[in-house]
Amino acid sequence: MGRDLRALFGTNDLGLSTAEAFTNRERQWELVAAALGEHLQRTADASFDVEDLEAPRGNVLMVHGVGGVGKTTLSRKLELSLASAEHRPAQWGEPTWAGEKVLPIRIDLSRAAGTDFERVVLAIRLALAEAVGRPLPAFDLALRRYWEHNHPGESLEEYVRRSGLRGKFAEMLPQQMQAAVGEVVGALELPGVVGAAVGQVTGAVVRALRERRQTVRALAGCTRLADLLESEPDLDALSYYPHLLAWELARLPAKKRVVPVILFDTFEDIGDRTHRDFERLLQRVVWLIPNALFIISGRARLQWADESLQGQLDFTGPHAWPGLPARDIPPAHTPAIGGRQILVGDFAPEDCDDYLARRLSRDGQPLISADIRAVITARSHGLPLHLDLAISRFLELRRAGRTPTADDFDHSFGALIARTLSDLTADERHVLRSVALLDAFDLTLATRTAGLPHQAAAQRLTERPLVDENPYSLWPFSLHGAIGTAVRTATDHTDDRWTADDWRQAAERALAALGDQWSSTLAPGRILLIGCLRQGLRLARDHRLGLGWLAEAAWAYVGDSIWEPLAPPTPDEPNASSMHTAADALIELLSALARRQHEHRTRTADRLTTVIDTGLLPDDLTEMATYYLAKAQRDLGRSDASRTGMQRVAAGGGRLAPAARRGLTHLARLRGDFPTALDTARTLGWEGRHHRVLGDIWWTQGLMDQATDAYEAARAEAEQHGIAGERATTQAQLAFVTAFTDPARADDELDLAHHLLSGLDLRATTLTTQIAALIRDAGTITDLDARAHLLRTEISVGGLASAEATLELGLAFHHAVRGADAALDAALSRLEELTRNGDYAYYTDIVCFMAGRPTPARPGPPVRWLDGEEATRDRWRTLVTARRGGTR
Known part of the structure; x- marks a missing residue:
């Protein structure tokens, strides 16, 4: 530090x-340490040959990640840690290559550093000058010839002194190179005047090598030296000289041997994907020094294993770089050695x-x-x-x-934008701003949002580390969270920044593209619907866009009765002043419907009332809000207000008119007017869920077989229409009625109900299954008080008055089976209190039927049983006596 x-x-x-x-960054260190250990093992093998130019290369690691994630800091820390243990963070652990002399050489390739290829080669040789402490004749002779040819009149010594390469050991390199030339002159016994001209010296060396003279036997082992010395000493030739370095390093005596670890940082600054000239030269360095380990850091993955780059680079394809095609190594995973693309995470x-x-x-x-x-x-x-x-x-x-x-x-900080955009093309920047509007995207969605005629720019952007990829998601790509937020919200001072109209137009394109994806898919499915709605609602809200396809999608969302979390965050206390557009009101409407599974029904009713009062929604969506408000009012025991709302929706003749007629049927049932409820139920059809409504009527009469048949028919219809929520609800009701008559079957029906509820968010239906389980166990329950207390708490939190009355009915069934008169009296008293407003008042009659007691006098109209009180009494009493005589 x-x-x-x-x-x-x-x-x-x-x-x-x-x-x-x-x-x-412990995991990155573990990977570097493992790779270096493998590198040492490979280069120590007797079969390893630095002059083998066809063998695959495993001497490169690519550390990549989004700009600002800490790649340069990591590169510097790796350099220090490899150089000295005192600079290594304690949490990184001890290396496994004790006894080896590791030489880290870090080279900054950023534009600010002004590094060119000559400086890269000189930096590597300069570092070796200190570490090796002796000339490297093959390389030094070639480099001296190159220098005098390309820098006439400028001595290498002076260049090193005035350049950024100057350091404590800067003068060693010129001295060692001069010594190398002197050794060759002496070995060839050249005249002093001739020896001063490096060109003549190299010519003499080439002739000696060709003639296989013993005087140059020290260099004769380098099979390609003569060819390199004969070639034109230009930049292209210089890029092949690292082969001579590799050869010299391989023949060092054991006490002088070093293992170079060369760190190329800021790799994205050496060019782009069209201009790869500098990259081609650097790749040759990596390939031609196989006994050095290279750690490259930059923003993008290294593409060298891509065969399509053949011709742009010298060495391409998975055979050449077997570790590079592998999937990125996640930041939180310590991989097996082999993968060479390391993603630096947040x-x-x-x-x-x-x-x-x-x-x-x-x-x-x-x-x-x-x-x-x-x-x-x-x-x-x-x-x-x-x-x-x-x-x-x-x-x-x-x-x-x-x-x-x-x-x-x-x-957010505007500086993030400039940093992010710095190495993107104009089209990529345009796509980046466009997809910043989206939570997730694919190539089609990105291209359409950007308004471009082709996908190439979007494809290139997805290959950048600022884009996260999850191949298992509906849309596999998403922007890094901090970058996406900055692009959307921070002040943008770049030259090609967008105006407010630009953002709005992009939002319109994005909303239209989402709608097309949803509507044009043959079988869109729930996942696509939810994904399009979530993104589309936020776009419409944030950019004040019209609803368009969102209205139809909202109906599809409601139709399945599943209620996934959907809408973007809304204020803790929504009110009319926080809603200014139809999109605001629709978000609040759908959020209230989804959250009603987790909020008290009073809260749901208040939110829906606020939505209706704004007057922002079109008539059909106002009808939706009115219907679900009426349902919430019914759950709260506000039957008169619920009836008014249901009548309004039914009279409107819209999509929810059948459901509203069903709601009126339920209200008639709540008051004990069963003949009216039955007559209406028979007119509802599938849209009004006629079979389920019939089942709800039959079981109150004690006609459990008829109720079972009705619920089975309702479940079959729900399966036929693919309505998951309705299927789960009818299955829960089926489990409820079989719990009275056949506990063994109820076990199976409850198992299926729990399976169908998996992944759904239906609080009332879930409570039905829990009450059914209690009725199934009637007469044998040993933990009644605990189970009842838990259920009462859950019902109270949800504000579900109907469920509370049904729970007390189930408890009364247990007490009647047990003949526990005192407990039955307490349950009856609680029921009378719960049904004081007249709703479900007939539950007290059913309890009396179970216990063989007379029904109490009660104000208000009498209960209208379908086939009279006595027949109904007999059926309920029979259920109790049958359970007493059962074996369960």
Whole structure:
């Protein structure tokens, strides 16, 4: 850990401690260590030959990731850690190559560093000058010839002294090269004047090599030296000289032997995917020095294993680079040796907090408070660059005389945009801004949102590390969270930044493309519907777009009765003032319908009332809100208000008119007017769920066989129409009625109900299965109080008055079977209190039927049983006596 100079010079506070923080890269170190260990083992094998130019290469690792994720920091830390154990973080562990002299050589390829290919070659040779401490004659002779031919009048010594290569051992390289030339002159016994002309020296060496003279036996083992010395000493030839370095390194004596680990950083700055001239030269270096390990870091994956690059690069394809075609090694996974593409991931939240805490401190305590660190961490999505920008902002606010607060960091940084766009083409930048509007996308969606006629730019963008890929998702691609947020929300100062109209037009294209995907698919399915709705609703809300296809998709969402979480986040207390467009109102409507499975029905009713009062929705969607408001009111026991709403929807003749007529049938059943309910139920048809409504009527009469048949027919119809929610609901009701008559069958029906409920979000239906399980166990329950208490709590949380009355009915059945008169009296008393408003009042009559008691007098109209009270009484009493005599 070193000093953070940028932070140090950002404040006058001398008591402030600034330090560079490094964290969360243990797995990358493990991979580097494993690869280096394998490299050492391979190069030590007797069969390894540096002059074998056809063998596949396994001497390269590619470390890639989005800009600002910490690749350069990792490269620097690897260089230091390989050079000395004292610089290696403690959590990285000990290396396994004790006794080997590892020589890290880090070369910055960034445009800011101004590195060209000559400097790359000289940097490698300069590092070896110190480590080896002796001439490397084959290479040095070739390099000297190249230099004098391409830099006439400029000595290598002077160039090294004035260039960025200058360092403690900078003068060693010219000295060693001069010594190499002197050795050759002496060996060939050349005249001194001739020896001064390197061109003549190399000519003499070539002749000696061709004639196989003993005087140059030290160089004779390098089979390609003569050819390289004879070739035109241009840049292309220079790119082949590393072969001579590899040969020289291989013949060093054991005490001088070194293992170079060459780190090429900022690889994205050497060109692009069209202009690969510099990349071709660097690839030759990697290929021609197989006894060096290369660690390359950049933003994109290394494409050398792609056979389509043949002709642009010298060595391509999976045979040449067997480790490069492998799937990226995830950041959180320590792979087996072999995969060579290492994705550098984001920091985990705890590492972000640790990073922020250690960067700025006073008296050993973090300067950035915990609440600020939490906001920065959440907004960063783990991107280290965001953390650094937030630290700079923290110091900037302090310089301005302000005490930073958490709210000061609840935003994105424009600098992320410039950093992200820097190496993208114009079309790629256009696609990037377009897909920033989307949570996830595929090539078609990205291209249409961008308004481009071809997919090439989108394809190239998906290959960048700023795009995450999940091949198992509906849309496999998504932008890095911090980058997507920054592009959408941060101030953009780039030359090709978008105007507000540009963003709106892109949002319109995206919304249309989503609608086309949903509507044009032959069998769109639930996953596609939910995905299109989630993205489309957010686009329509954020950019104030019309509903278009979203209205029809909303009906499809409601029709399946599954209720997945759907809408984008809404305010904690939605009200009319927070809704300004139809999209706002539709989001609140669908959110209220989905959340009703997890909220008290009072909350649902309030939210739906607010939506209706805005008047923002078209008539058909207002009808939807009215219908579900009436359902919530019925669940709350507000029967009069529910009846008014149902009548309004039924009279409108819209899509929910059959459901509203079903709702009116339920309301008649609630009041005990069974003949009216039965007559209406027979007119409902499938749209009104006629079989289920009939089953609901039959079981209250004690006609369990007829109810069973009705529910089975209802389930079959739901399966035929592919309505998962309705199928689960009817199956739960089937389990409920069989629980009274056949506990063994009820076991099977409950198992199926639980299976059908898997993945669905239906609170009332789930409660039905739990009450059914209690009725199934009637007469044998040993933990009645605990189960009843738990169910009452769940029902109360949901505000489901009907379920509470049904639970008490089930408990009364248990007490009647057991002949527990006191407990039965208590259950009857609770039922009378629950049904005081008249809804489900006939439940008290059914309890009396079960127990063989007379029915109590009650105000209001009498219950209208379908075939009279006595027949109904007999059937319910028979259910109790049958259970008493059962073996369960």
